[in-house]
Every structure is written in C-alpha cells, then in structure tokens.
Amino acid sequence: MANIRDIAQMAGVSVTTVSRVINNHPYVSEEKREAVIQAMEKVNYQVNRTAVNLSQGKTHLIGVVVPFARHPYFGLLIEGVAKQAMERHYHFVLIQTNYEGSREWEALNMLKHKQIDALIICSRTLALDEIERYQQYGAIVVCENATGNQYVDSVYIDHYQSFTDALTYLHQHGYQQIGYCIGRQSGSNSYFRHQAYQDFLKRYPQQEFIFTDNYYFEDGQKIVDEIMQLRVKPDALLVSCDIVAAGIFTAVQNIGIEIPNDLALIGFDNQPMSKMMGITTFEVPIVTMGERLFIHALGEAETSHEKLAVTLIERKTV
Amino acid sequence: MANIRDIAQMAGVSVTTVSRVINNHPYVSEEKREAVIQAMEKVNYQVNRTAVNLSQGKTHLIGVVVPFARHPYFGLLIEGVAKQAMERHYHFVLIQTNYEGSREWEALNMLKHKQIDALIICSRTLALDEIERYQQYGAIVVCENATGNQYVDSVYIDHYQSFTDALTYLHQHGYQQIGYCIGRQSGSNSYFRHQAYQDFLKRYPQQEFIFTDNYYFEDGQKIVDEIMQLRVKPDALLVSCDIVAAGIFTAVQNIGIEIPNDLALIGFDNQPMSKMMGITTFEVPIVTMGERLFIHALGEAETSHEKLAVTLIERKTV
DNA sequence: TTGTAGGCGTTATCAC
DNA sequence: GTGATAACGCCTACAA
Helix, strand or coil: CCCHHHHHHHHHCCCHHHHHHHHHHCCCHHHHHHHHHHHHCCCCCCHHHHHHHHCCCCCCCEEECCCCCCCCHHHHHHHHHHHHHHHCEEEEEEEEEECCCHHHHHHHHHHHCCCCEEECCCCCCCHHHHHHHHHHEEEECCCCCCCCCCCCEEEEECCCHHHHHHHHHHHHHHCEEEEEECCCCCCCHHHHHHHHHHHHHCCCCCEEEEEHHHHHHHHHHHHHHHHHHHHCCCCEEEEEEEEHHHHHHHHHHHHCCCCHHHHHHEEEEECCCHHCCCCCCCECCCHHHHHHHHHHHHCCCCCCCCCCEEEEEEECCC | CCCHHHHHHHCCCCCHHHHHHCCCCCCCHHHHHHHHHHHHHHHEEEEEHHHHHHHHCCCCEEEEEEECCCHHHHHHHHHHHHHHHHHCCEEEEEECCCCHHHHHHHHHHHCCCCCCEEEEEEECCCCCCHHHHHHCCEEEEEECCCCCCCCCCEEEEEEHHHHHHHHHHHHHHHCEEEEEEEECCCCCHHHHHHHHHHCCCCCCCCCCCCEEECCCCHHHHHHHHHHHHHCCCEEEEEEHHHHHHHHHHHHHHCCCCCCCCCEEEEEEECCHHHHCCCCCEEEEEHHHHHHHHHHHHHHHHHHCEEEEECEEEECCCC
C-alpha cells in the first residue's frame, strides 16, 4: 500500500504538500494539488489512521462501558452515544463487563494505554476513587450523580426525587403496601432509590417489599412467583425498568391478579413496550443522556455535572 | 508521559532490552530486567498501543456492523463476538447502520484506513460485490449464506430449511392459512425465507400472508391490527423473531383470539422471553454464531463458510 | 545477551 | 507557496 511519501514522489512534490491537500490546508497551488490528487487516485491511496493517531496523540475512539449490552436501558444509552459519535466523526469501543471488576480495569487500561481518548462508564462496580485516578489519562464520564467530584464528569437523573414522586403518587392513589423491583442492590443509582424508599417508609410505615436482581422481561415471572409465596403481598410495585414491569404485567394475567386493582405498576424509562401495554411509567431521556455523556467525554460540556429531568407518564397500571 | 527511550535511559540499557522485558522476550539478564522494571514502576510507565499498532500494522480492533444494536437478535450476536474478543485480547468497534448504506461505507472505510483489522457484517444493505472489494484491506465476514464466495467468509443458518420445516410442521398440525412476519423484505436471509414460503405455497396452495417491517415487541400489535382488517385471516404465523411473536401473543389477549386454536405461532431464536410465554420456537445458536464470526474475522476458521444447525422447540403455541 | 539503527505513516515546525 | 526534517513511540533485523 502506498504511503504519503510514495504519493509525494509520484506527484513530484514534498510530503508536506501531500499532507496539505489531504487535510485541505491552504497554501498549495492548483497545479500541485491536481498532481497530488492524480497520484492518489492512481494508486488508490488511503491514509493510515493509526499513523495519524500516533502523530496527533489521539485515537478518535472512546470507550463505552456497560454491564449488559443487550439490556434495553443500555441499548438506548448506546444509541445516544452512537448518534453523537457519528456526527463528530468518532467511533466507540464497546466494553461489556457483566459487572466484573476485571473488565472495568481493562477499560481503564485502554485509556491508560491510549487506545481510547476518553471513557464513558454507564454503570460500574469499581469504587469511584479507583476510577478517578485514571482521569489523568483521559476524560472519564459516569452515568450517576457524582456532583462535587472534581475528577470525573457525570450525567444523571435524580433517582431519589423520581422514586419519591412515584411513591407519593401511589400513596395518593390509595396504595398502602408498596414495594419496588430493581436490578442490583449495590450501585449508586440503586442507593438513591433505596434511600427514597426508606424515607417514604418512615413517613408512611408499612412492610418493606424489595425484589432484587431483576433485569429482563422474564424476571417479571420470577417476581410474581416470589410474591405468590408471600403471606402479605404488595399492592403496588415500582419497577426500575419497563421491560421488567412488562414481564410482571404478563406473568400476572394467568393467575387472576388484576392490574391495577390488585396490583399497581409504575415502570421506568418509557420504553415502547410500556406504551403498547399501557404501563404507567417515567419518561427518562435515555438517548439524550447517552448524547450528553458523549459530549462530556469530549470535554465540550459547559458544566461538569449535569442533571436530566424525568416526567411521569400516566397510563393504566395505577 | 515517559516513553520507552526514557525507561532505557533510566535503567541504563537500550530500548531493545526494554522492549524485550515489556513483551516477555528471552535473552535478558535478570539484573537488567530488574532495573527496567524498577524504572517502569518509578515513572508509572505505560506502553502506547497506538505506537505498537503502527509498528505492527495491526490495531487489535475489529469492526462489528449491525443495523440495530438494541435488537435482541443482534444483542446476542454482539455478545458472542464480545466473548471471543475478550478471550483473545481484542476489542471491537460497534457500528450501527440503521440500514443506511452510508454507515456501511464508513465501516468499510475504517477497514481501508486501518482503523480496524477486520470487519464483521451482521446484516447489510450494500451489495455483496461492493463489499467484496474491500477484502483486500482486511478480512470480512458476513452473517448470511455466502457459500461459493471466495472473498468474504460467512457463518449462517439455513433459513430455507428451517422455514420449510416450520411450515411443514404447521401444515401437519392442520393449519391451512399460514403467514409469516419478518423484518425487512430485502436481504439475503429474508430472500431464502421467502423462497421457502413460495415453494410451500406451490405444494399447498393457499392465500399469501406476509407482514413486513417487524422488529420489536410493539410491532406485534401492529401485526394484530393488520390481521383484524383482513377478511380472510391467517390461522398460523411464522414469526422471524421471538420478541415479535411475544408481542403478537400479548396483543391478541384482549381481543378474544385464542392461541393456538385461532392462531398458531412459531418464533425464532429461542429468546428467554419465548420460554416464559411458552412460545414454540426455533433454537438458533446466536451467541455461538457471534463467536464463530469472530473466529473467521481473525482468519482462524478451518473453512470459509460455516453453517450452524437449528432445532425446533415445541411449546404451547402450535 | 545486548545495542544500533532504520522503519511504521503522519503531522508540525521551521526556514526558504 | 513549498519543502526538509524532526517528532510521535514502538518493534526488529542485524551486528556485535
């Protein structure tokens, strides 16, 4: 494959001139430009991006860390990132961690080794102060409330507030035994939601119902099975993601539990599926969040920490 | 940031020696190795992968082209690719095309510009002979029957056969008005399925029912709406992906259509969701397919074209 | 076992 | 306008 020197020789100019025409820089006469273009076309010249990267000290690549790539929530987040990446002529390396710390380290090391320019961590298991240290190698953005942290940027929604709003809404509609379903128990976002739940329980004492490790549609069945084992059952459920809510909605139909009379449901994210099933949910601007994460990764955001608003969509499950 | 030369100087050795210890090459005395390691630790030395890439002419990166990253089918495919990539210390750049040709060109150009070593095309809209030409820049693997093509590798399942099997199975169970639901009409895999359907109709004449542009759960509702408009309705549906079948299954419950009596359903892929809902489906080894795609991309496959087997999982919707 | 020197393909800084 | 030439950071004959 021809390189820039070959082209220079063929066109009878210097590599500088060739570089200028490649990058549309000024100060090159029309004849020489023409000659260079001729030469490039003749041998089907293509720039080697690796060389450009080395020379510029940039890769035009950012890393995106997700626990599960095929979860609808992260799917939308990725979509947002991809959208901005494309517009700005960037690409991204997807790193699925399954919440294994070693994979997160690997992503961090890619930053260290200059394989990527910046890193977006959509969800993490490593401690934030471990992650912070890698900020010296490139921008790091997390998708959780990291307000006050001076090393990493963050884009997030106020999970405490939205959970509180949802609980209050259910309470106002007369529900008295409210539980919630979530993915993992640990994690920053889960923490805020749990806090909201605990604070709500202080105001309106009732039994606690928490269902954990729920990520996918089929986990809805699992939750319903668990509920059926209970002597005292919840009469309303806050479900951290729509697809699980849809699973509950479906699983419940065969066993004579009526929604919303016997059981109310509030989902999160406003995935298309919840619309079709008429599930009351919170609209979370996930795609926008992905886009903003990317903007922060490029260091083009005005503020370090950015909160996005959510809105309740009232449908038929409350 | 320190480079290999700095380390060499600090340790009082040559860059060659440093390179040797970095890459665990033989022929370096214990003392020198120790000195180098000391120096590296002292300044927290990290290799610059871009430089390694340029020097070796490899990026250790492969491109993965999908139309929609958050579709469950492609999600599983990506999972398979990711699995192998991790084991072999590769990473991958995800390119979502939305079936826009320009995005596919972009992926092809990444190969040309040596930003990636190889390219996996999970689904395409560009013509295969356009794609073929880029094979000179790196291995290209497609996820469709490309038997006989000498430029690109392929990993695929026999859609003609599985569709034929499914149609026959439905026929044997007494269904007489069989239709099918699919994503896009064009595309190689769709072509084979359509052929199977046409050939079946020749053997057992009946009205034709084809529902296109169905990708997600909510499209099930769309299909059911369309069916309700029909004077003559299908009594069985072959659905090219489980999630759509699940959507149909759900949409049908409110309008008094009984499954499988009024309408039989056969899905594809055996996604967890179909298990939960008891949907009869074909088990397609999607994750394995992703893994094999990766192996082919690395040029480590024994044959150029590889067919994977599918099996029918009988459940309650036929 | 070790080191020298050239190469990988660009970009960027000067001087002309 | 144009062109040497030195980075960028690493690898690898080849020589010693």
